[in-house]
Amino acid sequence: MFAQMEYVGTSDLHLYHDAATSLQAIIAIHSTTLGPAIGGCRFIPYSSSDDAIKDALTLAKGMSYKAALAGLPHGGGKSVIMLPNKAFDRQALMRSFGQCIEQLQGRYITAMDSGTLTSDMDAIAQSTHWVTCTNNSGDPSPYTALGVIQSMKAAVKYLFGKDDLEGTRVSIQGLGHVGMAVASHLSLEGAHLTVTDINNDLIKAAVQEFHATAVAPDDIYTADVDIFCPCGLGAILNEQTIGTIKAQIIVGSANNQLNSSKDGYSLHQQNILYLPDYIVNSGGLIFVALTHAGENTQTIHHQVTTIGSTLTDLLLMSHSSSIPPFALANQKAEAILNHASAAKKTDKRANL
Numbered sequence: 001m002f003a004q005m006e007y008v009g010t011s012d013l014h015l016y017h018d019a020a021t022s023l024q025a026i027i028a029i030h031s032t033t034l035g036p037a038i039g040g041c042r043f044i045p046y047s048s049s050d051d052a053i054k055d056a057l058t059l060a061k062g063m064s065y066k067a068a069l070a071g072l073p074h075g076g077g078k079s080v081i082m083l084p085n086k087a088f089d090r091q092a093l094m095r096s097f098g099q100c101i102e103q104l105q106g107r108y109i110t111a112m113d114s115g116t117l118t119s120d121m122d123a124i125a126q127s128t129h130w131v132t133c134t135n136n137s138g139d140p141s142p143y144t145a146l147g148v149i150q151s152m153k154a155a156v157k158y159l160f161g162k163d164d165l166e167g168t169r170v171s172i173q174g175l176g177h178v179g180m181a182v183a184s185h186l187s188l189e190g191a192h193l194t195v196t197d198i199n200n201d202l203i204k205a206a207v208q209e210f211h212a213t214a215v216a217p218d219d220i221y222t223a224d225v226d227i228f229c230p231c232g233l234g235a236i237l238n239e240q241t242i243g244t245i246k247a248q249i250i251v252g253s254a255n256n257q258l259n260s261s262k263d264g265y266s267l268h269q270q271n272i273l274y275l276p277d278y279i280v281n282s283g284g285l286i287f288v289a290l291t292h293a294g295e296n297t298q299t300i301h302h303q304v305t306t307i308g309s310t311l312t313d314l315l316l317m318s319h320s321s322s323i324p325p326f327a328l329a330n331q332k333a334e335a336i337l338n339h340a341s342a343a344k345k346t347d348k349r350a351n352l
């Protein structure tokens with residue numbers, strides 16, 4: 001466990017167990033250098049506590065990078081609650097988890113993620129105010145989708161010199177909260193959609209509403225499209241899939257799309273433009289952080305639209321340096337965190 005923490009550079013890891021509510025939870029705080037750690041809470045089945053810890057550690061690091069590149073005064077954190085394999089009281093479990101967050105006294109702010117709902121955040125809010133995405137503040141998915149669209153526009157401008165997405169052929173993997181909202185935007189923009197999901201009802205809805213072409217989950221990689229938009233699972237860009245992808249651009253909301261850095265370099269060698277997921281999907285985090293800070297909708301909307309210019313700058317730097325955008329983004333995020341950490345140390349010394 002400590003080796004894993006060292007590998008991802010996590011500052012602290014908190015484990016919680018409450019037999020009365022069947023709560024088994026993990027909070028990983030990667031960094032608080034830029035401000036309180038912020039990041040969603042996953043509530044899904046895990047085959048082991050080791051898997052859950054690994055997930056929390058990896059995702060927390062991604063949140064640090066995401067917040068740094070979005071210019072937010074936050075560090076990265078993530079929590080994971082292992083879905084109990086016996087009957088449980090969901091409200092009581094979430095309230096108990098809220099008490100765990102409260103113990104950290106603001107070092108970590110939670111939000112929705114896979115498996116959690118706004119009603120869960122409401123229950124957590126009964127025990128702590130270090131929580132967002134309650135029914136009052138709302139679901140971040142529409143802002144995540146808006147950021148994905150801004151990212152696609154930056155990519156087609158850079159690669160094809162196009163100012164809009166009209167006529168662009170896009171395949172979407174996963175038609176959940178974000179994927180369906182992305183499909184809706186794209187349909188309005190006049191894009192042609194190919195879609196898949198493991199839930200047939202969602203596929204039917206997209207076919208009916210957006211005249212999308214449906215394909216089986218395994219056939220989404222080989223779809224003849226301009227842009228592949230992963231909005232379902234992580235690690236889907238790997239040795240098995242990369243050689244089969246026909247799209248020239250990959251832009252999607254799913255977290256941790258690259259199975260490894262090696263796969264990022266492999267895409268670059270094959271002239272497939274992969275935009276770093278944690279910039280593309282940062283609209284949700286921007287919404288969550290700014291809502292918690294009490295900002296209005298107009299400010300939030302404006303900041304989400306800056307994702308496009310952040311990516312345009314990155315693409316131009318990538319072009320002049322021949323470094324893939326994902327690797328440049330990592331370098332930039334690490335530089336921001338290292339610089340802030342050095343400045344903090346200098347301040348501390350000056351105050352001695």
Ligand code: NAD
Pocket residue numbers: 114115140141142144173174175176177178179196197198199202217231232233234253254255281282284285
């Ligand atoms: P969601 O759970 O609502 O949707 C995911 C969809 O993917 C589901 O419909 C599911 O059936 C589908 N799916 C799962 N396995 C699949 C497979 N093998 N093939 C095709 N489809 C499959 O989740 P969401 O909130 O829409 O988030 C989508 C992704 O974006 C996740 O990786 C999430 O971590 C990431 N993300 C979401 C937000 C947000 O604001 N919701 C923000 C940042 C990142």
